[in-house]
Amino acid sequence: xxxxxxxxxxxxxxxxxxxxxxxxxxxxxxxxxxxxxxxxxxxxxxxxxxxxxxxxxxxxxxxxxxxxxxxxxxxxxxxxxxxxxxxxxxxxxxxxxxxxxxxxxxxxxxxxxxxxxxxxxxxxxxxxxxxxxxxxxxxxxxxxxxxxxxxxxxxxxxxxxxxxxxxxxxxxxxxxxxxxxxxxxxxxxxxxxxxxxxxxxxxxxxxxxxxxxxxxxxxxxxxxxxxxxxxxxxxxxxxxxxxxxxxxxxxxxxxxxxxxxxxxxxxxxxxxxxxxxxxxxxxxxxxxxxxxxxxxxxxxxxxxxxxxxxx
Ligand SMILES: NC(=O)c1ccc[n+]([C@@H]2O[C@H](COP(=O)([O-])OP(=O)(O)OC[C@H]3O[C@@H](n4cnc5c(N)ncnc54)[C@H](OP(=O)(O)O)[C@@H]3O)[C@@H](O)[C@H]2O)c1
Numbered sequence: 439x440x441x442x443x444x445x446x447x448x449x450x451x452x453x454x455x456x457x458x459x460x461x462x463x464x465x466x467x468x469x470x471x472x473x474x475x476x477x478x479x480x481x482x483x484x485x486x487x488x489x490x491x492x493x494x495x496x497x498x499x500x501x502x503x504x505x506x507x508x509x510x511x512x513x514x515x516x517x518x519x520x521x522x523x524x525x526x527x528x529x530x531x532x533x534x535x536x537x538x539x540x541x542x543x544x545x546x547x548x549x550x551x552x553x554x555x556x557x558x559x560x561x562x563x564x565x566x567x568x569x570x571x572x573x574x575x576x577x578x579x580x581x582x583x584x585x586x587x588x589x590x591x592x593x594x595x596x597x598x599x600x601x602x603x604x605x606x607x608x609x610x611x612x613x614x615x616x617x618x619x620x621x622x623x624x625x626x627x628x629x630x631x632x633x634x635x636x637x638x639x640x641x642x643x644x645x646x647x648x649x650x651x652x653x654x655x656x657x658x659x660x661x662x663x664x665x666x667x668x669x670x671x672x673x674x675x676x677x678x679x680x681x682x683x684x685x686x687x688x689x690x691x692x693x694x695x696x697x698x699x700x701x702x703x704x705x706x707x708x709x710x711x712x713x714x715x716x717x718x719x720x721x722x723x724x725x726x727x728x729x730x731x732x733x734x735x736x737x738x739x740x741x742x743x744x745x746x747x748x749x
Contacts, residue, residue: 439451439452439454439494439495439496439497439532440481440493440494440495440497441493441494441495442493443481443482443483443486443490443493444481444482444483445482445733446478446481446729446730446732446733447729448481449481449497449728449729449732451725451726456536456537457531457537457538457539458539459507459508459509459512459539460509460539461509461510461511461512462509462511462512462541462542463509463512463539463540463541463542464505464507464508464509464512464515464521464539464540464542464545465505465506465507465508465537465538465539466501466503466504466505466506466521466523466537466538466539466540466545467503467504467505467506467536467537468501468502468503468533468535468536468537468538468748469502469503469504469554469558469747469748469749470501470502470503470554470555470557470558470745470746470747470748471498471500471501471533471534471535471558471745471746471748472498472500472501472533472555472558472559472563472743472744472745472746473498473500473728473731473732473735473743473744473745473746474499474500474562474563474591475735475736476499476562477497477498477499477732478497478732478735478736480495480497480527481495481497481732482736488672489528490528491527491528491529491530492528492529492530493530494530495527495530495531495532496527496530496531496532496533496534496535497532497533497534497728497732498525498527498532498533498534498535498728498746499524499525499527499532499533499561499562500522500523500524500525500533500558500559500560500561500562501522501523501524501525501533501538501558502520502521502522502523502548502554502555502557502558503520503521503522503554503748504518504519504520504521505517505518505519505521506537512542514542515542515545519547520547520548520554520557521545521546521547521548522545522546522548522554522557522558522560522561522703522707523540523544523545523546523561523698523703524544524561524562524565524698524703525538525540525544526544533558533746534725534728534746535748536748542700543699543700544698544699544700544703545700545703546700546703546704546706546707547704547707548707549707549708549710549711550711551711552707552710552711555719555722555745556710556715556716556717557707557710558745559591559717559719559743559745560703560706560707560710560715560717561698561703561706562591562696562698563590563591563592563595563717563743564591564592564595564599564706564709564710564715564717565696565698565702565703565706566592566595566648566670566694566696567592567593567595567596567598567599567646567648568595568599568702568705568706568709569694569696569697569702570596570646570648570668570670570692570694571583571596571599571600571603571644571646571668572599572603574666574668574692574694575643575644575646575666575668575692576666577600577603577605577643577644578603578604578605579603579604579605580604580605580606581605581606581643581644582605582606582607582608582640582641582642582643582644583596583600583605583606583607583608583642583643583644583645583646584608584609584610584628584635584640584642584644584645584646584660585597585600585607585608585609585610585624585646585648586610586630586635586645586646586647586648586649586650586651586652587610587611587647587648587649587650587651587670588609588610588611588615588619588624588627588648589609589611589612589615589618589619589741589742590611590648590649590741590742591717591718591742591743592648592670593609593610593611593646593648593649594618594619594622594717594718594742595715595717596646596648597609597619597622597623597624598622598623598709598714598715598716599709599714599715600646601622601623601624602709602714605643605644606625607623607624607625607626608624608625608626608627608628608635608640608642609624609626609627609628610627610628610630610635610649610651611627611629611630612629612630612631613629613631613632614741615741616629618718618741622716630651635660636652636656636657636659636660638660640660641660641661641662641665642660642661642662642665643661643662643665643666644665644666644667644668645657645660645661645665645666645667645668646668647667647668647669647670648670649670650669650670650671652669653675653676653679654667654669654676654679654680654682654683654691655679658683658687658689658691661689663687663688663689664688664689664690665689665690666689666690666691666692667683667689667690667691667692668691668692668694669691669692669693669694670694672693672694672695673693676691676693677693679691680692680693717742717743718741718742718743719742719743719744719745720740720741720742720743720744721734721740721742721744721745722744722745722747723744723745723746723747724746724747725746725748727746728746731744731746
């Protein structure tokens with residue numbers, strides 16, 4: 439938990455009252471939480487122009503576990519059901535906790551054969567990739583896509599989803615991750631340590647900038663005439679570029695903001711059950727190691743997801 443915004447030192451493990459499920463909520467006993475960059479960005483106050491969680495706040499959004507209690511109005515779920523989901527952190531709730539009380543709009547069932555660890559990795563990272571590629575860019579079979587941050591949690595999900603959709607995939611990552619990105623299905627890999635992807639002689643139907651490492655102005659040279667550019671960090675400049683693109687061309691620019699709901703989570707569960715989505719786990723930690731893990735994530739020294747085990 440943290441009760442002021444700042445670096446990892448503001449985090450501490452505390453005993454607090456167990457939450458109670460509201461009529462439209464379930465109480466979930468968390469088995470695994472997974473960390474995302476948004477967790478340390480919210481904790482550090484980096485998104486204050488956009489969102490600030492109410493304090494005191496519990497860190498983390500994504501979790502998997504089983505239902506321990508069901509609110510009076512909830513239909514379709516029972517105690518003992520395995521579920522996973524993603525918390526809206528704005529009211530100070532978080533996933534790095536033994537229990538979470540959450541609306542059934544923000545959970546889905548964990549399929550048999552999918553571990554809590556794999557389920558906990560899905561919502562933010564894989565949800566972003568699915569919503570960006572399938573719903574916003576409308577990526578379809580036969581099209582081409584370039585994905586930056588292809589070794590990271592969002593980008594690797596993007597590679598797996600794009601291949602599943604039948605697209606031709608080029609991944610961008612650093613030297614040590616080239617083999618990994620190839621192993622998850624990328625048809626081509628650009629090592630950004632030795633080549634600039636914006637300079638290659640190719641045009642793509644979609645540029646999914648999961649690393650948020652470029653601008654629309656640079657990326658549009660690599661887009662087809664009606665291509666989509668999706669950037670996962672919605673800075674004001676990306677909104678301006680989106681407006682500019684709409685009036686000057688058929689190309690489109692999207693400042694991406696994830697919207698989580700049960701339908702998206704259910705689609706992710708199906709892809710995980712079919713092993714289309716297989717997360718790479720960089721580190722498994724206990725609650726008291728979350729500050730160290732968030733420091734490593736912020737420094738960019740981890741490749742893959744961090745899972746927090748609550749058992
Ligand atoms: N707007 C939203 O709703 C939303 C939702 C989800 C995520 N995001 C944002 O999306 C970003 C990625 O999230 P994530 O969970 O995938 O983080 P991550 O797991 O830390 O992955 C980031 C990846 O970026 C790569 N990278 C760093 N510099 C690069 C460069 N110059 N060119 C190409 N790749 C580069 C790294 O690859 P190497 O290790 O190979 O260098 C790393 O694997 C974060 O900023 C996150 O906050 C936004």
